[in-house]
Each structure stands twice: as C-alpha cells, then as structure tokens.
Amino acid sequence: MVVSHDLYDSVGQTIFETWRATAINTVFADDIGDWPQRLDQGVLAQYRVSLLLRAIKGTEAGKPMQFDYFNGRPVMEVLRQSLDETIAVLDAKFQTQDMSAWKSAVVYEDFRLANSAATELGLVPNKARVTGNEWWNALMRIDSSRLPIETVIPSGGQSYFINLAGQPTAHLNDQSERHRSFDFKKVAVSRGDIQSLRHTGKTVLSYRP
Known part of the structure; x- marks a missing residue:
C-alpha cells in the first residue's frame, strides 16, 4: 500500500470511513467485541459494510438477522449517535470544524509488489488508486x-x-x-x-x- 500527498476530491470519503468504523463499534461492540475491525486487518481499504447494512435494514434485509444488535433502540437513533460521534472524532483529528479541511490522502495500490519486472520496464503502472475493488x-x-x-x-x-x-x-x-x-x-x-x-x-x- 502507498499513501501519497494527493487528496481525495470530496470530504465524503473521510466522513464515511470514520463513520463506518464508529457505527460498527456502536452497533456491535457490546455483543461481539472487536471482530468486525479484526476482519478488516490487512486489507488495503477498509470498506466491508455488509454486516452493518444487514443490521440497519432489519426485516428488509435479504437475510434478516435473528439478533437485535440495537438492543431495542430505534435504528435511526443509534445511527444519529454514531454520526455525532463521527463529527466529534473528526473535529478533534483535524483541529477544525471546517469540513473542507477534512480531505484524506489518496491510498494507492502498489503494482510493484505484484510484478516488479513489469513495472520496472514500464509495461504496467507503478500504482493505481485503491477503489475497494477486489x-x-x-x-x-x-x-x-x-x-x-x-x-x-x-x-x-x-x-x-x-x-x-x-x-x-x-x-x-x-x-x-x-x-x-x-x-x-x-x-x-x-x-x-x-x-x-x-x-x-x-x-x-x-x-x-
């Protein structure tokens, strides 16, 4: 993985990635600990949201969960809490409430790790933006x-x-x-x-x- 000084063109990426981790912790931590975060370890982009999405959809999910991870609380109430916590985390991290300053550095996938000969000969790019694509x-x-x-x-x-x-x-x-x-x-x-x-x-x- 390579992190450059380039910035993503939207602060939405920063907010979503921070919210995703916060929401997963808010919804699941009291029941299954840090297992969702552990599943993300070692991946280039932490984009796994299927478990959280199933919980949010409730009975509308393709495979509804049998356990109430919201502990009887309304789903939107829990999500608003996680969003408030997200904003507080980003305020502290960037030391400003100006959201335009919250853009994150672009994460690249380093192709040299896959085939150094091809990159050295200029046959494939050295790196490409990580899109979450497998x-x-x-x-x-x-x-x-x-x-x-x-x-x-x-x-x-x-x-x-x-x-x-x-x-x-x-x-x-x-x-x-x-x-x-x-x-x-x-x-x-x-x-x-x-x-x-x-x-x-x-x-x-x-x-x-």
Missing part, C-alpha cells in the same frame, strides 16, 4: 440460463509473462483501466454464445520444439 472479480448467475460471466482483473494472471528480451504478452496490461473503473467484460459460457463468437478464419499456432 484484485480479481467474477460475477455469475448459477442456474440453467448460463448467462455470461462478468469478470475483470487489474493485470497479470497467465498474461504476466515477460520473456528474457523484455517482451511482454499482448494482454499484460489490457485490463488495468477497466479494473480501476469497474468496467467488467463478459465471458460466454453457453454453447450458443460461444459458437456465435467463433472466428470465421483459422488461427494457426506454432511452437518452437
């Missing part, structure tokens, strides 16, 4: 419809090969920008979709003995 993503619907898989990866995998002459594979860096902007690509999985994508000509592969 390193490799695949979204799929598992049923008889066999809809295309949506997938994206920042770079690499089997395409990370660079020969001794410093020549990379053609697809070494063709997904970096797509990964940054959450621009998923489709991968056909049904026989009909695959057949429709077939090339009309022949592709001849030759290998050195």
Whole structure:
C-alpha cells in the first residue's frame, strides 16, 4: 500500500470511513467485541459494510438477522449517535470544524509488489488508486440460463509473462483501466454464445520444439 500527498476530491470519503468504523463499534461492540475491525486487518481499504447494512435494514434485509444488535433502540437513533460521534472524532483529528479541511490522502495500490519486472520496464503502472475493488472479480448467475460471466482483473494472471528480451504478452496490461473503473467484460459460457463468437478464419499456432 502507498499513501501519497494527493487528496481525495470530496470530504465524503473521510466522513464515511470514520463513520463506518464508529457505527460498527456502536452497533456491535457490546455483543461481539472487536471482530468486525479484526476482519478488516490487512486489507488495503477498509470498506466491508455488509454486516452493518444487514443490521440497519432489519426485516428488509435479504437475510434478516435473528439478533437485535440495537438492543431495542430505534435504528435511526443509534445511527444519529454514531454520526455525532463521527463529527466529534473528526473535529478533534483535524483541529477544525471546517469540513473542507477534512480531505484524506489518496491510498494507492502498489503494482510493484505484484510484478516488479513489469513495472520496472514500464509495461504496467507503478500504482493505481485503491477503489475497494477486489484484485480479481467474477460475477455469475448459477442456474440453467448460463448467462455470461462478468469478470475483470487489474493485470497479470497467465498474461504476466515477460520473456528474457523484455517482451511482454499482448494482454499484460489490457485490463488495468477497466479494473480501476469497474468496467467488467463478459465471458460466454453457453454453447450458443460461444459458437456465435467463433472466428470465421483459422488461427494457426506454432511452437518452437
């Protein structure tokens, strides 16, 4: 992880990240201690909010919780408390109530950790802004419809090969920008979709003995 002197263009990021940690503590600490924070340890961006969102949605959640983590208090009352605590924390941290001064430093993911050769040769960027996107993503619907898989990866995998002459594979860096902007690509999985994508000509592969 690399932290630069660049600042995010909105103070909303600072407020949300601080509120998220505060709200999780307010809602869960008396029942499950620091387990939510421990789950975030070691990740580049602490963006896990699914547990908190389920608690807030209550009976409207996709999988409603069986335990009342709000201890009988109205949800909005608890959330207002967590927001008040968030503002107090940020007032103290930045030593000002001027929210325009609360912008946080941009967090970058260091690509040199994944493949130093590719970055040293200028074949992939040295770093990219952390967006909360996982390193490799695949979204799929598992049923008889066999809809295309949506997938994206920042770079690499089997395409990370660079020969001794410093020549990379053609697809070494063709997904970096797509990964940054959450621009998923489709991968056909049904026989009909695959057949429709077939090339009309022949592709001849030759290998050195």
